[in-house]
Amino acid sequence: MGFVTAAADAVVALLSLTMAVAAPLFDAQVVLPRGLYAAPLVGIHRWFAAEFGHYLVADPPPFFRGLVWLDLAFLWPVCVANLYGILARRPWSAATSIMAGVYVLTYMSAIFGEMLGSGRTTPKLIQLYVPFALAAVTAVLRGFCSCSAQATAVASHAPTARKKRL
Template sequence: MAVVSSAVDVVVALFSLTMAVAAPLFDSQVVLPPGLYPAPLVSIFRWFVAEFDHYVVADPPPFFRALVWLDLAFLWPVSVANLYGVLARRRWSAATSLIAGVHMLTYLSAMFGEMLGSGRATRKLLGLYALFVVFAVASVVRGLCWRSTQATPAGSSAAHPPKKRV
């Protein structure tokens, strides 16, 4: 069980790191002017759009712009906190994992609805988003099942200190 828990922690930390870096550096390029970014970041962003034939990012519809703003305002800070919480083995990181996972699954449901409904998505693009489904599900599972290794067992005296008698 410890091996599975550690593997899920690694997946969730990788997901959180990806979101903590990608949101401000790349996702934000969908909603902010390209002049705010250094040329190498704009170049990587354009390569990504071309490589994955990401038509939603290339010509973002209003719903996608709203999702990006939501990611920047909500998912990005949660991902930063979650990365710290997972690496520092904080008990509250179960809550941030659950929040990030549910947020990402909601985001992905809109994206898959668009991509599958339009029929324009390539296998490569769907594969990329399928990877994020795995990350999101791992985050939800970790949020629902994770227990701190620092928690005291129910039968220990630290959990139930003796009553003081007068």
């Protein structure tokens, strides 16, 4: 079971690291003026949209802009905290893993719904997002399993009630 836990920790830490870096450097270019970013970052952002046929990034509709604002306001700080919690082995990282995983799954359902419903998506774009959805499921499972393990550990160390002897 130790290997599975370590693998889940690694997957969730990688997801958190990716989101902690990508949200302010790349995702935010959808909602913030491009003049705030260095030319190489803007170039990578444009290349990404063209290479993967990501029409939502190239010409973002209002709902996508709203999702990016939520990314910046909610997911980014949660992922930073989650990464720290996993690396420092903090018990509260189970809760941040659940929060990040549920948010990413919700985000992905909106994105997948749009991409599959519009008929404008490419197989390459779907293949890009599937690992994020799987990592989000792993984050939720990691959080629930960690909470369950902590509850079991607390229960096993709880003092037992003694019977009064008369």
